[in-house]
Each structure stands twice: as structure tokens, then as C-alpha cells.
Amino acid sequence: MATPVPLIVDVDTGIDDALALLYLLASPDAEILTVASTAGNVPAAQVAANNLAWLDLCGRPDIEVTLGSAVPLDDDLRTTEDTHGPQGLGYAELTASTRPLSDRDSATAWVEIARSRPGEVTGLVTGPLTNLALALRIEPALPVLLRRLVVMGGAFNHPGNTTPKAEWNISVDPEAAREVFDAFSAAPPDRRPLVCPLDITETIEMKPEHLRRIAERAGSSPVELITEQDPPGTRSRTGNPALRVLSDAVRFYFEFHRDHGQGFLAHMHDPFAAALALDPTWARTRPATVDVELTGRLTRGCTVADWHGMWGRAPNADIAVGTDPVAFFDHLVDRVGSGMRQLSRN
Incomplete structure (x- = not known):
């Protein structure tokens, strides 16, 4: 087995961030x-609470969680609870963690x-780039100290999802994004940053069938099947606690996309970026x-x-300009489902 990729994971958890974390936790090639x-998706304190509770539930209370800046560099914070739910995880309810946050802040940890x-070390950012921009102000040599940077953000030959031209992560803190791209010119x-924009992530369409397959691979009972005909807010009955949280979160995401005319599906931006952090060959660049x-x-x-x-x-x-979404979801289903099966045995 290849040596695991050491990772700094910077997230604004977030439904798709939670699945990205679950994917990495289930990956033997991730450290x-x-x-x-x-x-980003929700305020920083709520993001940190989500991260602590999710790592606890997934059996990894040993992983440090740091708190980043509460606001963008030069703007007021905008959040998106309409997309991700009031706490950032859709309908899911996590038990609050009793362990403390790290003594160091996120920029210092970077x-x-x-x-x-x-x-x-590879840096993976699936939210706004605020913390990394602050870290660059402390240590301008980060572009040469890191092995690679993977960023989920931006839209190039594709419409935005926040304004007609802007993608959410970049639009929350455009000043931070510019500072990062300018700095990484060095x-x-x-070691150039690998950017995973909407052009590619909106081809990563998770559907109820994918969640059913994850549940089957995890050995979950009863069978997990989300349908568009279910009453809004229906909750999972599966016996696997992590899968129950994931299902309740993803159901909210399915309903959001449907209500905005995109179908009963969910664009899983962040898990694809996480996969690229471990194996850049998942995308043509x-x-x-x-x-x-x-x-x-x-x-x-x-x-x-x-260009x-x-x-x-x-x-x-x-x-990133192209990939094979079918192959990616086969990979995601196997890895996440296997990780949940192992978690249920522990």
C-alpha cells in the first residue's frame, strides 16, 4: 500500500464537507x-462543533479540530443555511462533543x-480560503513548504451558483481567494494548486441509488432508501449511526436541489476534491x-x-476539466460503505 498522504483539511462543514471527511476517514491512503x-456554509463556531461531533461519531476523537476566523478578510460573513440546514448538516442531529477545540487557531495550524x-503535506480546502490567506500572511513560504494544495472553488466555463458568475466558496471571501492564487504563483x-471548480463538481451528481448502495456495502439494516415521494424531512431508520446522520443530511440536500429545479440529486463538490487530494489522476487537468x-x-x-x-x-x-463520474461514485460507494461497515464493528 502506498504511503498515506498527510493532509491539512480546511472545511466549512456543510453536508458535502461531511461526506468528504467521511471519505477521508475511510481511506487508508489518507493521514x-x-x-x-x-x-462559510454556517458560522465558524458551528462548523467547529460539527467537525468535533462528526469525528467523534466516526471514531476519530484523536484528530485535532481548530477554529478559524469568524469573518472574511474584508467583508461581512454570509452563510447558507437554506442550502445546508440550520446547523449545516441538513436534517441530521449530532450529539455535541465534550472535547475541546485545539489551543491553536486554524491559520497557526496551517x-x-x-x-x-x-x-x-497536502492542503485541502473545501470552503472559503480565509484561513489559508491568514496563514500566508504569517508564513509567505507556504506555497513551497506544501507538497500540493487542492481547492474546491470557482467556476470558469460554467455559471456560478451564488451569482451568475461566482461560485460560493470564492464569493464568501474573494479577497482571500485572490491572495491565495497570487501567493501560489510562487x-x-x-506543486501548482489543483482547482476543482463547478465545471467539474456539478457533474458529480449523487442520487438516492448511491446512498442505497453505500448502505448495502455498510451492511446497514433496514435497507436505506430515500425517494422523492417521501414526506419532506423524513428521517432515516437505519441502525448505523454514521449512516443515519449522512442520510438525514443528504436528504435535505436532495430536497434543496429539487426545489431549485436541478432534480432529486445532490452535487457532491467536496468529496470529489477530497479524492483529488489523495489521487490527482481522478481528473483531467x-x-x-x-x-x-x-x-x-x-x-x-x-x-x-x-488559458x-x-x-x-x-x-x-x-x-480540473474532466472526469468519469460513474467510476468516481463506484469508488466513493465502496470506500465509504466499507468504512461504515468497519465502524459498526468497532
């Missing part, structure tokens, strides 16, 4: 060094971990120079890619 909590293992070509619009009246938060060197600046990112 989670810390989980940073970013304000810096200290990268310094302690230069050239080894990364060597083989294309190098580009990425920048973020800050002042446009209609385009603030828009990510712009120069052809028109700005005269070297590429600062590799952008």
Missing part, C-alpha cells in the same frame, strides 16, 4: 493531521504543520493563470482563467 474550521514537514510547476474579480458590480467573486498566456503571467493553477 488527517488537522481539521480547520472555516466560516503554518506549524507545513513547517514541521516541508514538502510533504509554487513550482509540479489544464494549466491556467487564475485571478479573482474583486470590484465588478456584477462579477465580484468571479474566477477568471487565462493562453494573454496576461503574460505563468500558470498558477491546474484546473
Whole structure:
């Protein structure tokens, strides 16, 4: 087996962030060094509470959880409880953790971990880039200290999901995103950030059948089957506690997408980004120079890619442009289902 990938995981948990964490916890090729909590889908304190409780339920209370900035760099915080539920996990209810947060904040954790293992650690950000931008202000050498950075964010040849041109994670803190992309222009070509935008993540469509297959792989009883005909807010009856939380969270996500005309499905942005952090070959990529619009009246938060060197600046990112969603979901179902089966035995 390959040596596990050491990871800093920075999340704004969030339904799809929770599945991304579950995927990484079930992955023998992942070594989670810390989980940073970013304000985004819900406020930072709620994100941290979700992270602590979710890790406890998944049998990993040993993993550090840090608290990040409560606000973006230069703007008021906007959250999206309409998408992710009042606590960020849809209909799911987690038992509050009794363990404390780390004594160090998220930006400090980024810096200290990268310094302690230069050239080894991959950073995965599935929320706004606030904590990483603050970490770069402490340690500008992060682009060369990290082995790789994977970012779920942006939209290039695709509509935004927050404004017509802006994706949520970038639009929450565009100043942070610009600081990160500017700083990582210093990364060597083989360490350029891998950007996972809506162009690719909105092809990662989770459907009730995928959740049923995860439940079967986990050996869950009774059979877990979510249907569009169920009354809104129907709760899972499965005996597997982690699967019950996941099902109640994902049901909310299915209903949200349906109510916005996208079908009874859920775009699982963050689990795909997590998979890329472990194995970048899950995506076909294309190098580009990425920048973020800050002042446009209609385009603030828009990510712009120069694919052809028109700005005269070297590429600062590799952008995911294609994948095989069927193969990815086969992989996700097997890994998450197997992890839940093992968890139920412990």
C-alpha cells in the first residue's frame, strides 16, 4: 500500500464537507493531521462543533479540530443555511462533543504543520480560503513548504451558483481567494494548486441509488432508501449511526436541489476534491493563470482563467476539466460503505 498522504483539511462543514471527511476517514491512503474550521456554509463556531461531533461519531476523537476566523478578510460573513440546514448538516442531529477545540487557531495550524514537514503535506480546502490567506500572511513560504494544495472553488466555463458568475466558496471571501492564487504563483510547476471548480463538481451528481448502495456495502439494516415521494424531512431508520446522520443530511440536500429545479440529486463538490487530494489522476487537468474579480458590480467573486498566456503571467493553477463520474461514485460507494461497515464493528 502506498504511503498515506498527510493532509491539512480546511472545511466549512456543510453536508458535502461531511461526506468528504467521511471519505477521508475511510481511506487508508489518507493521514488527517488537522481539521480547520472555516466560516462559510454556517458560522465558524458551528462548523467547529460539527467537525468535533462528526469525528467523534466516526471514531476519530484523536484528530485535532481548530477554529478559524469568524469573518472574511474584508467583508461581512454570509452563510447558507437554506442550502445546508440550520446547523449545516441538513436534517441530521449530532450529539455535541465534550472535547475541546485545539489551543491553536486554524491559520497557526496551517503554518506549524507545513513547517514541521516541508514538502510533504497536502492542503485541502473545501470552503472559503480565509484561513489559508491568514496563514500566508504569517508564513509567505507556504506555497513551497506544501507538497500540493487542492481547492474546491470557482467556476470558469460554467455559471456560478451564488451569482451568475461566482461560485460560493470564492464569493464568501474573494479577497482571500485572490491572495491565495497570487501567493501560489510562487509554487513550482509540479506543486501548482489543483482547482476543482463547478465545471467539474456539478457533474458529480449523487442520487438516492448511491446512498442505497453505500448502505448495502455498510451492511446497514433496514435497507436505506430515500425517494422523492417521501414526506419532506423524513428521517432515516437505519441502525448505523454514521449512516443515519449522512442520510438525514443528504436528504435535505436532495430536497434543496429539487426545489431549485436541478432534480432529486445532490452535487457532491467536496468529496470529489477530497479524492483529488489523495489521487490527482481522478481528473483531467489544464494549466491556467487564475485571478479573482474583486470590484465588478456584477462579477465580484468571479474566477477568471487565462488559458493562453494573454496576461503574460505563468500558470498558477491546474484546473480540473474532466472526469468519469460513474467510476468516481463506484469508488466513493465502496470506500465509504466499507468504512461504515468497519465502524459498526468497532
